[in-house]
Amino acid sequence: MDGPVTTEVDGIPTLLAPTSGGGPVVAGLFFRVGAADETLATAGLTHLVEHLALHRHGVSDLHYNGSTAATHTHFVVSGTAEEVVAYLNGVCASLRDLPVERLATEREILRTEQAGRSRGPNHQLPLWRYGARGYGLASYPEYGTLHLTADAVRAWAATWFTRDNAVLWIASGTVPEGLDLTLPAGRRQPLPEPTSALPVTPAYLTGGSGGVVLDGIVRRSTAAVLFAEVLSRALFTDLRQKGGYSYTADCGYQPRDRDHATLTAFADALPQKQDAVVGGFIDVLARLRAGTIDQAELDSARAKTLKQYEGPDTGAAALPSYALNLLTGHPNLTPDEHRAELDAVTVEDLREVAGELYDSALIQVPGRSVDWAGFTAAPQWSAPVTDPAGTVHRSRASDAVSLAVGPEAVTLVTPSGQITVRYDACAAMRVFPDGARHLIGFDAFVVEVEPTLYAKLTPARMAVIDAAVPAAAVVPMPERDPDEIPQPAARRGGLKGRALGALRSLRPGRG
Structure with a gap:
């Protein structure tokens, strides 16, 4: 074929x-x-x-x-x-x-x-x-x-x-008559280079909807496609059929660029079942990484994948994926070549994919550490600055919190840690008509500069920020309802690093 x-x-x-x-x-x-x-x-x-x-x-x-x-x-x-x-x-x-x-x-x-x-x-x-x-x-x-x-x-x-x-x-044997797809000349654009906000992997973060979600980056391969199916079936078997902990347990494979794909696995959980789902999820991943995979698991995944060639129009059905591969420079296989690759995948190949997934994994779990499984907490704070440059503005809500507005960066200082956004590494600055400035760094950390929340944060100090942030990063925001403008809450002692909305008035974190 x-x-x-x-x-x-x-x-x-x-x-x-x-x-x-x-x-x-x-x-x-x-x-x-x-x-x-x-x-x-x-x-x-x-x-x-x-x-x-x-x-x-x-x-x-x-x-x-x-x-x-x-x-x-x-x-x-x-x-x-x-x-x-x-x-x-x-x-x-x-x-x-x-x-x-x-x-x-x-x-x-x-x-x-x-x-x-x-x-x-x-x-x-x-x-x-x-x-x-x-x-x-x-x-x-x-x-x-x-x-x-x-x-x-x-x-x-x-x-x-x-x-x-x-x-x-x-999906036709010939090009239809009358096509006029005239477009300007240009060039085939390269794929974006991946960036990283994780110093090490495997890593974890807490929070979310109560379930467990994990993704990892693996080499694009037929073995990785089959592994995603094996992992999906293993999660479903262990967490739903055997344990009764989850209703949805699944894994998907999505090409990211020419050479790599993202594997994403998810299992939902009721509050009282969260510990069991986290443990069972990680146990499944550990089993596959150790190579404890039955030949029958591989054979079932292979049989399901081969069914795509059972229909009468398999060539036409594959056209979008063929076209996308051509667009991104990934080699295309003929159906016969793909079948040969499917037949050649071994249990050992799946074990290697499981290792790639674990080594690059980022897992989100509901409110508990998983360092016991070899995962490192994703950064909660920026690297500390001993004495942030610039003027210091005390929080109106907590004596332990302050904001430094300097010539190169803004820094939020809390008892638990610091968050710094450099102006030359500012991905976007949301500018509000009421005077607030929310700076989002390339590393995804956020410093919300709210004049209502910090002492002596005058228009002159805000002008320092406006002059330093690149114009291309400025995002004018619509006027906020007065109720949306944060006001100092009751005075507090400390803050949790990943508040992410937990404290309306003082909200460090990423987002």
């Missing part, structure tokens, strides 16, 4: 694979740009371009969609050949001349979409692993939708939505 046919449409690499029967034509246009290519201050820029590109299609019976992921944007359509041609031509026409008169409306739509979007159990892990940039931006709001201009949106589209940064796939 061969892979797809490769051709070209208007300079865009194109993959074709026929389908059996007379069903609809399905096609997709990928661009190598996503949320991880943005900055925290411009987050949502790619999503805005996607929405603007689709606006002219309006209300239609045609089945179409657009999506923005970490490293790619995808426009997909299903219909007759004529409808597919009209859709793809319309997308490219809009990308050449974005309807920026719709910008204000689309920004509101995106903010509404964001407010109603459910956040998965692993939504905090990216910022703890990567910080407030690159792949870590998946944890953050789309701040760019608050302030991005028409010029910024046009420039982004002209740089990233080009024919040299795209791949087209069509």
Whole structure:
């Protein structure tokens, strides 16, 4: 069995694979740009371009969609050949001349979409692993939708939505007539380089929804795909079927870049079952890492994966993954080559993947340490500064807390530790009309500079911050309701490092 046919449409690499029967034509246009290519201050820029590109299609019976992921944007359509041609031509026409008169409306739509979007159990892990940039931006709001201009949106589209940064796939034996996918020339954009906010792994953090969630970075491989299935089944068997501790216990495999993938495992828990779920979860991981894997577990995972080749249109079904691999530079396997790799995977290969997962793991557990399992606590505080430079402003809520505003950084000092955000390492500064400034560092630590909470924090001292933070990091925020402006609480003695909202008036942490 061969892979797809490769051709070209208007300079865009194109993959074709026929389908059996007379069903609809399905096609997709990928661009190598996503949320991880943005900055925290411009987050949502790619999503805005996607929405603007689709606006002219309006209300239609045609089945179409657009999506923005970490490293790619995808426009997909299903219909007759004529409808597919009209859709793809319309997308490219809009990308050449974005309807920026719709910008204000689309920004509101995106903010509404964001407010109603459910956040998965692993939504905090990216910022703890990567910080407030690159792949870590998946944890953050789309701040760019608050302030991005028409010029910024046009420039982004002209740089990233080009024919040299795209791949087209069509579930058909031929290219439909009438396609006009003319786009400006550009270049194939490299994938974002991973950053790190973790000094060591495996690491852990506490909190979350009460369940256990873990992710790790492994090499992309057929063995890793099978391992994800084995881990998923082992968690389900031990935590749900045998222990009755969890309802949902699962593991997924998601390519991150050309050479690496993210494995994410999750198990939910009721409050009274949390200790059992944490222990059982880590026991399963330890068993697989030790190589205690039955051949039957591997064989079952392999059999499930091979079922993808049982349908009549397996080549067409694989087109999106083929196209995405072509876009990101990952080698494509023919179906026969993939089957051969599946057959060659051994239990020892799975043990190696389990070791990679453990060595790179970040686990979030409900309110308890797991250092007994070899995990190190993720940093709760910045590296201490003996005598933070600048003026010192005492907290109105606690004599033990102060804020230093210096020429190079702001530092929050508490009895438990310090948080520092350097101006030259500021991913975004949220600027509020009432005078507050919230600085988010590349390492994802946050210092909230609230004039209501600190003594002598005058406009002149705030001007020091404004002058030092790069203009590209500034995010103008809407006016806050008076009830949202923090006021000093009853005076307190100390603070827990990862408050993350626990104290409204004094809130260090990441976020």
